[in-house]
Amino acid sequence: MFNINQMTRKNIRDLIPYSSARNEFSGLANIWLDANENPNDTQLNRYPDPYQKDLKKLISDWKELKTNQVFIGNGSDEIIDLLFRAFCEPQEDKAFIFPPTYGMYEVSAQINNVEIVKLPLNKDFQLPTFKEIENDIKSGGLLFICSPNNPTGNVFPLEEVKRIADNFYGVVVLDEAYIDFSASESGMSILDSTPNLVVLQTMSKAFGLAGLRVGMAYANPEIIAVLNKIKPPYNVNTLSQTEMLNALNNRDGVARQVKQIVEEREALVAELKDMRSVKKIFPSEANFILVEFEEADKVMDVLRKQGIIIRDKSKEVEGALRLTIGTTQQNKILLETLKNI
Numbered sequence: 542m543f544n545i546n547q548m549t550r551k552n553i554r555d556l557i558p559y560s561s562a563r564n565e566f567s568g569l570a571n572i573w574l575d576a577n578e579n580p581n582d583t584q585l586n587r588y589p590d591p592y593q594k595d596l597k598k599l600i601s602d603w604k605e606l607k608t609n610q611v612f613i614g615n616g617s618d619e620i621i622d623l624l625f626r627a628f629c630e631p632q633e634d635k636a637f638i639f640p641p642t643y644g645m646y647e648v649s650a651q652i653n654n655v656e657i658v659k660l661p662l663n664k665d666f667q668l669p670t671f672k673e674i675e676n677d678i679k680s681g682g683l684l685f686i687c688s689p690n691n692p693t694g695n696v697f698p699l700e701e702v703k704r705i706a707d708n709f710y711g712v713v714v715l716d717e718a719y720i721d722f723s724a725s726e727s728g729m730s731i732l733d734s735t736p737n738l739v740v741l742q743t744m745s746k747a748f749g750l751a752g753l754r755v756g757m758a759y760a761n762p763e764i765i766a767v768l769n770k771i772k773p774p775y776n777v778n779t780l781s782q783t784e785m786l787n788a789l790n791n792r793d794g795v796a797r798q799v800k801q802i803v804e805e806r807e808a809l810v811a812e813l814k815d816m817r818s819v820k821k822i823f824p825s826e827a828n829f830i831l832v833e834f835e836e837a838d839k840v841m842d843v844l845r846k847q848g849i850i851i852r853d854k855s856k857e858v859e860g861a862l863r864l865t866i867g868t869t870q871q872n873k874i875l876l877e878t879l880k881n882i
């Protein structure tokens with residue numbers, strides 16, 4: 542059933558990609574006169590490795606994949622855009638989302654002139670049953686599942702993700718930006734058995750490197766090859782590649798921080814539970830919580846006056862605000878301010 546040529550946009554399938562200097566020759570040499578670089582050493586006078594070979598070696602060892610199952614983007618947001626360009630024929634294919642969810646899917650669809658089909662989550666923020674959406678998702682294109690979901694914080698069962706993917710004639714994107722904060726199993730475990738699945742992860746959240754702009758896509762080699770074909774040649778810059786190598790060689794600190802953030806999350810939930818201004822706290826497996834307040838506007842205002850900025854999600858979920866988990870000290874100030882409302 543999986544047929545990369547039928548899923549790929551025709552112009553992309555037929556595209557002869559740009560071939561950069563570092564693509565045409567990447568071996569050892571003494572004198573580099575092929576890329577019109579400035580020969581004087583500034584540490585950054587040379588173009589970066591277009592295929593990030595050293596990084597992919599480390600990442601594939603870490604994730605137990607082959608290097609040709611790994612794609613690195615200038616943040617996950619670049620990868621989302623590339624997926625649209627690769628797998629959605631504008632005004633023909635569709636993109637399916639389960640709102641409330643991450644806003645970039647819809648914006649990226651609009652930028653690429655692709656129609657969005659919204660299949661809302663149910664009251665408990667769970668996916669609609671397969672029977673309920675079976676007919677809606679008959680056409681191809683892209684389908685996004687964000688788990689843990691932003692902004693609701695919950696995860697979706699992998700069996701349901703798999704069932705949808707197995708019956709979708711297009712590419713299913715499982716966005717796992719927050720998976721490190723979750724006790725649930727990653728979709729990486731169904732990657733080999735699900736050829737049309739792309740798992741997105743990022744350095745922006747658990748790794749504390751949002752400024753680096755590095756996101757990863759894991760998928761079967763045929764999908765990765767299409768992304769490689771259309772990406773800007775030097776999409777991950779030298780500084781980001783170097784810093785990410787360092788980060789991957791120092792992963793212990795990340796695990797400690799994740800553990801601490803999760804503990805802080807649970808402590809925050811416990812404190813918020815008893816507050817009069819709080820109506821409902823949605824269970825979260827991420828580094829944020831979605832909270833329904835009696836008077837959300839007032840809470841936003843009071844916090845802002847104290848210099849505390851949270852995210853207003855009341856347009857998507859009535860009365861709901863999204864709070865990112867801060868340090869112990871930050872959370873303490875947040876709680877004190879909320880108690881005074």
Ligand SMILES: *Cc1c(COP(=O)(O)O)cnc(C)c1O
Pocket residue numbers: 615616617618619643687691716718742743744745746751754755756
């Ligand atoms: C934060 C976030 C990302 C990360 O995007 P980057 O471009 O990698 O920083 C991806 N998906 C979701 C749902 C997010 O909330």
